[in-house]
Amino acid sequence: MIHCFRRFFARFIDYLLWGMFIVALLGEKVGDIYAPSWIFYLSFWLYVFVEAFLIAKFSTTFGKRLLGIRVFDENGKLLSFKASLKRAFLVFGAGTGFFLPYISLILPFYVMYHFLKYKTVFWDMVCRCCPQFVKTTLIDKLLLIAFIIFVSGGYILTARVAYVHREPDFAAIENNMMTIYFENIRPKMVDVLSEESVLTPVKAENTIRALKQVQKLIDEQKNELLLIKEGLQLEVEKMPLGEIRSIRQRQIDAFFFQWERFLFSESIRISLFENILNFFKSEENAQYQVIDGRPVFNDPELRRQYDNYMIQLQTFLSLPMS
Numbered sequence: 001m002i003h004c005f006r007r008f009f010a011r012f013i014d015y016l017l018w019g020m021f022i023v024a025l026l027g028e029k030v031g032d033i034y035a036p037s038w039i040f041y042l043s044f045w046l047y048v049f050v051e052a053f054l055i056a057k058f059s060t061t062f063g064k065r066l067l068g069i070r071v072f073d074e075n076g077k078l079l080s081f082k083a084s085l086k087r088a089f090l091v092f093g094a095g096t097g098f099f100l101p102y103i104s105l106i107l108p109f110y111v112m113y114h115f116l117k118y119k120t121v122f123w124d125m126v127c128r129c130c131p132q133f134v135k136t137t138l139i140d141k142l143l144l145i146a147f148i149i150f151v152s153g154g155y156i157l158t159a160r161v162a163y164v165h166r167e168p169d170f171a172a173i174e175n176n177m178m179t180i181y182f183e184n185i186r187p188k189m190v191d192v193l194s195e196e197s198v199l200t201p202v203k204a205e206n207t208i209r210a211l212k213q214v215q216k217l218i219d220e221q222k223n224e225l226l227l228i229k230e231g232l233q234l235e236v237e238k239m240p241l242g243e244i245r246s247i248r249q250r251q252i253d254a255f256f257f258q259w260e261r262f263l264f265s266e267s268i269r270i271s272l273f274e275n276i277l278n279f280f281k282s283e284e285n286a287q288y289q290v291i292d293g294r295p296v297f298n299d300p301e302l303r304r305q306y307d308n309y310m311i312q313l314q315t316f317l318s319l320p321m322s
Contacts, residue, residue: 003133004115006067008108011095013063013147018047044099048092052085066144068136074128083127090123168232168248170255177225177259185217185266193316197277198309199295204280211277215270222263229256269316276309 022043054061056079059070071087073079079087095111097103115121124131136144192210197203232252239245297303 004112006069006133007115007121007131008112010061010063010067010069011091013066014051014061015044015047016151017062018044018050041099044092048088049085051091052081052088055079055088056081056084066136066140066147068134068140070132070134072130072132074130076130079127079129083129087123087127087129090126094122168235168252168255170251173228173255174259177221180221180224181266185214185221188214188217189270190317193273193313195310195313198280198306201281201283204277208274208277208281211270211274215267218263218267218270222260225256225259225263269312272312273309276305276312279305 019040022040026039051061055071059072059078064070071079071084073083092098095107097107111121123129188210192207192214194207197207229252233249236245236248236252239248295306297306
């Protein structure tokens with residue numbers, strides 16, 4: 001069991017070092033962790049030849065040496081390059097599934113099962129290889145410790161940078177804002193606004209009072225949005241890379257500008273309704289006759305204000321509810 005994990009970690013070290021070398025060599029051309037480029041993938045086909053050369057020349061690779069593993073033929077001699085290349089290719093195919101999706105995740109478990117059951121692996125059986133586990137030197141042990149510290153430190157730094165530079169969850173914020181508006185604010189506006197709101201001073205006064213409560217809800221949503229924005233900006237200020245800070249700041253500004261503009265327009269809409277309703281708060285301005293089920297105002301200004309209210313009301317009610 002110990003030898004199985006030693007071989008696994010030796011190969012892990014080799015692949016990790018090769019990947020780091022390719023990243024350093026090609027830079028941005030390798031893509032990113034979520035979408036590596038075809039160049040990065042093909043580089044591991046090239047590593048098959050590199051591994052074959054190292055095994056044929058030195059009987060080991062860097063990872064194998066750190067963990068005390070050497071590969072010889074059944075006579076205890078160095079493998080020929082041809083045999084070593086065959087072995088390296090079989091490892092890449094039968095051991096890692098050529099790094100193809102899903103296959104590369106399943107095969108290592110089968111390889112481990114096969115090793116635990118038969119004490120060998122497929123490519124060693126085919127190539128008649130005899131891996132030997134030897135005692136590592138003090139230098140090898142120190143190099144292994146240094147490598148573990150290096151990788152662990154790199155992982156911690158990478159995780160920290162990824163956390164610090166993570167993109168804000170704008171979808172969750174927007175979903176929360178939409179929930180508040182469409183489940184709390186808009187239904188209240190629909191409930192209080194009606195065609196009858198301007199027909200009596202009492203109804204006009206009651207509608208204005210209800211709209212002021214809705215205005216408070218919008219103000220609360222504005223304050224909540226402001227707090228969220230300030231929190232995100234504090235996170236942006238902690239980002240060490242100026243380029244990423246600029247990108248995140250532009251994203252934040254664009255996102256919150258849209259919502260601030262939307263809430264401002266809703267506040268203006270409520271103020272507009274309040275101004276119209278204020279005109280109908282007095283008995284003098286509530287004089288009308290009902291003809292064919294519709295109010296008819298003798299005063300042209302009353303008629304204009306009523307038509308304005310109805311236009312605004314129909315425009316508001318025609319907006320989608322979600």
